[in-house]
Amino acid sequence: MASLPIGHRIRARRRDLGITQTALAGTLGISVSYVNLIEHDKRSIGGALLNRVAEALDLEPGALDGVQERRILDELAEIAAGSAGEAARPRPESARDLLARHEPWARALLSLHRAGIRDQGTIAALSNRLNQDPVLDASVNDMLASATAIRSVADILADAPDMDGVQRARFDAILQEEATRLSDVAQTLARAFEGGQTDVSGLTAPEEVDDFLYRRSNHFPALEAFAERLALDTDIAALAERLEARHGIALRRTADADAPRAPDPRTRTLFLPESATPATLRFEMARRIVALEGTDAVAAEIGNAPELASPAGRERATRALTAYGAAAIALPYAPFHEAAEALRYDIDALAVRFGASAEQLCHRFTTLRRTGAEGVPFAMLRANAAGYLTKRFPLPRLPMPRHGGACPLWVVYAAMQTPDLRMARIAEFPNGERFFMLARATRPPASAYGQTRPAHALMLACEIVHADRLVYSDGLDLSATGRADPVGPTCLLCPRAACTHRQEASIRIGTS
Amino acid sequence: MTKRILIAEDERNIAESLRFLLTRAGHEVSLAADGDEALAMLRRAPPDALVLDLMLPKRSGFDILKTLRAADETRALPILMLTAKGQANDRRTAEDLGVDAFVTKPFANDEVVETVARLLDGGGHG
Structure with missing residues (x-):
C-alpha cells in the first residue's frame, strides 16, 4: 500500500509552533534534509520515529496515523471514478500529490463534491415527489371528493327551490365545509411545492x-x-x-x-x-x-x-x-x-x-x-446486490422509486439472502393497501472458473385482489385481516415514524 | 316500488348528497362509512342495489366486490362503483371482478340516479 501523505500536516504543525526544520531535526536526532524529505512525503515514516515526531510537535500519538488522509484519498478516488470521459479522468495516484501539495484545494474539492451529492439527492427527492408523492396523491383525492360534494349539493340546491329550511341549511353547511376543505387542500399543495422553482424537468433518457x-x-x-x-x-x-x-x-x-x-x-x-x-x-x-x-x-x-x-x-x-x-x-x-x-x-x-x-x-x-385478454396486472422490478433498482415497471397504486433503493422491507431484498428460493409475501402499505409480492434472487450461470457473478433479484407484485390467480398464493391468507408485512414505498416517502429500518428522513413526517 | 339501496361511502358529505338524491328518487337508503361496516350490513340485510366507493377504509371496494361475487346470495346484486380515480386500470379491474356500472367522481347527480334506476330494472353494462 502506498504511504499516506502526512508530510503536509507535519510541516503545517511545525510552522504553527514556530519551529524551524533545523530545530526539529535536532530534537529528533536526524538530518535537516531528512526532515525536508519527510515533509514533502518523499520518505514515509512509521513506528518509533513517527511517535517521536508527534511528541516533538505536541500532537496526540494518533494524529499522524493517516486515517484522515485515507478518508480524503478514498473520496478523491470516488470523484475521479465519477468524472466524465475516460481521457479527462484524473489518475488515482495524482490524488495523493494533490493532498500532499495543495491540501486546501483537496478539501475544497471534497466540499464541492459533497454539495453536489446533496443537491442530486434534493433533485431526486423533488423528482420522486412530482412523480409519485403520496402528498400529491392524497391531495388530488381530497380535491376530487370536495369537488364531488360541492357539485352534487349545488345541483341539488338549484334543482329543489321548495326544499325545507332545515334540509337547505344542512346543505348550505356542507357547501361551507367543503369550500373550506378545498382551500385547505390548496394550501397543503402550495406548501408541498414551496421553493418549487427548482428545475426538475431534466428527465434522463x-x-x-x-x-x-x-x-x-x-x-x-x-x-x-x-x-x-x-x-x-x-x-x-x-x-x-x-x-x-x-x-x-x-x-x-x-x-x-x-x-x-x-x-x-x-x-x-x-x-x-x-x-x-x-x-x-x-x-x-x-x-x-x-x-x-x-x-x-x-x-x-x-x-x-x-x-x-x-x-x-x-x-x-x-x-x-x-x-x-x-x-x-x-x-x-x-x-x-x-x-x-x-x-x-x-x-x-x-x-x-x-x-x-x-x-x-x-x-x-x-x-x-x-x-379482452388481459393477464394479471403486474409490477416488476429487479434489484442488484447493492440494493439498487436496475429495472422497474410500476403499477398505478404501487409506485417504485426511480433513484436508489425501495423500502428495505420489500421481499425483493429478503430474496437476496436465500438465492434460488422463491419468496411470496403480502405487503401492506401505510395507506392500508395490500399487494402480493413474489421475488427470487439468482446468480448468472458460470461459464468459466473465477468469474464474479453477483446475484440479482427479480420481483413481481400485483394488487391483492388478483393474488388468487397465482399458484404462489396457495396457502396464504389473502383476506383483509390476514397477516401482512408492514412496508412503505421508500424511506423518503414513508410516513411510518416508528420504523426501525429507516435509512433516511421522510418528507412525510412532520410536514403535514 | 320502493327499493333498498346501500351506499358504502366514507366521504360523509358525498354520502349525504347521495342519500338525498336516491331517497328523492323513491328508494329506501342506508349508509355504511367503511368496508367492514358495509360488508356487515350487506350480510345482515342484502339490499336491492349497492353504491360502492372504491377507496374505503378498512376494506377496499375491490375487496368487497370480490367477496360479494363469490357468494351465491350476492352474486347477482346490482353494484355501481364510484371512484375518484377514473383510471382505465381501475375500471378494468372492477369489470374483471364483476361490477355492473362504474361512475367517476365528480359525478353528475342524474348520472348516478339514472344508473341506479337502470341497474334496478335489470340493465347491466352499457
Whole structure:
C-alpha cells in the first residue's frame, strides 16, 4: 500500500509552533534534509520515529496515523471514478500529490463534491415527489371528493327551490365545509411545492422511456400484430435459418462472453457467447429479426410519443421495443396468455413449456394488457446486490422509486439472502393497501472458473385482489385481516415514524 | 316500488348528497362509512342495489366486490362503483371482478340516479 501523505500536516504543525526544520531535526536526532524529505512525503515514516515526531510537535500519538488522509484519498478516488470521459479522468495516484501539495484545494474539492451529492439527492427527492408523492396523491383525492360534494349539493340546491329550511341549511353547511376543505387542500399543495422553482424537468433518457412504457401500460399492439403476422417457428434452428436465408446473417458461437449482440456488418455474422442459454439464444435471434423486419412496427409505436423528448430517449425506446418484439415472437400473446392463466403464472411450468428464462417470462407477464385478454396486472422490478433498482415497471397504486433503493422491507431484498428460493409475501402499505409480492434472487450461470457473478433479484407484485390467480398464493391468507408485512414505498416517502429500518428522513413526517 | 339501496361511502358529505338524491328518487337508503361496516350490513340485510366507493377504509371496494361475487346470495346484486380515480386500470379491474356500472367522481347527480334506476330494472353494462 502506498504511504499516506502526512508530510503536509507535519510541516503545517511545525510552522504553527514556530519551529524551524533545523530545530526539529535536532530534537529528533536526524538530518535537516531528512526532515525536508519527510515533509514533502518523499520518505514515509512509521513506528518509533513517527511517535517521536508527534511528541516533538505536541500532537496526540494518533494524529499522524493517516486515517484522515485515507478518508480524503478514498473520496478523491470516488470523484475521479465519477468524472466524465475516460481521457479527462484524473489518475488515482495524482490524488495523493494533490493532498500532499495543495491540501486546501483537496478539501475544497471534497466540499464541492459533497454539495453536489446533496443537491442530486434534493433533485431526486423533488423528482420522486412530482412523480409519485403520496402528498400529491392524497391531495388530488381530497380535491376530487370536495369537488364531488360541492357539485352534487349545488345541483341539488338549484334543482329543489321548495326544499325545507332545515334540509337547505344542512346543505348550505356542507357547501361551507367543503369550500373550506378545498382551500385547505390548496394550501397543503402550495406548501408541498414551496421553493418549487427548482428545475426538475431534466428527465434522463431512461426516465423518458420509463414514462413512455408506463403510460402505455407496457403493451404495444403494433408489435404484437407484427409478431402474430410472422408466426415464426421459435425453434432455435428455425430462427437461425430465417436469419441466414432472408438476411444472409450467419450465427456463430464464441468463447467471448462479452461479444457485441449485433451482427458484424463486414462478415454478416452474429456472434453469440457459448455460455448463452437456449432461452437467450432464441431471444437474441428474435431481437435481430425485429431489428431487421419490424422497424415499421417499432416506429409506429414510438410515433410522436410526447414522453420521448430527446434523441437519446427515442433511441433507448427503440431498443426497448425491439426487445419487446422479440418477446412477442418468442412468447406469442394468445397461447402465452392462455397458458399463463391455465398454469396460474407458475414460472417454472411456463419456462418448461416455452423454453424461456424466468426474467423473460416475468417481463412478458407485465405486457399482457390486451383488451379482452388481459393477464394479471403486474409490477416488476429487479434489484442488484447493492440494493439498487436496475429495472422497474410500476403499477398505478404501487409506485417504485426511480433513484436508489425501495423500502428495505420489500421481499425483493429478503430474496437476496436465500438465492434460488422463491419468496411470496403480502405487503401492506401505510395507506392500508395490500399487494402480493413474489421475488427470487439468482446468480448468472458460470461459464468459466473465477468469474464474479453477483446475484440479482427479480420481483413481481400485483394488487391483492388478483393474488388468487397465482399458484404462489396457495396457502396464504389473502383476506383483509390476514397477516401482512408492514412496508412503505421508500424511506423518503414513508410516513411510518416508528420504523426501525429507516435509512433516511421522510418528507412525510412532520410536514403535514 | 320502493327499493333498498346501500351506499358504502366514507366521504360523509358525498354520502349525504347521495342519500338525498336516491331517497328523492323513491328508494329506501342506508349508509355504511367503511368496508367492514358495509360488508356487515350487506350480510345482515342484502339490499336491492349497492353504491360502492372504491377507496374505503378498512376494506377496499375491490375487496368487497370480490367477496360479494363469490357468494351465491350476492352474486347477482346490482353494484355501481364510484371512484375518484377514473383510471382505465381501475375500471378494468372492477369489470374483471364483476361490477355492473362504474361512475367517476365528480359525478353528475342524474348520472348516478339514472344508473341506479337502470341497474334496478335489470340493465347491466352499457
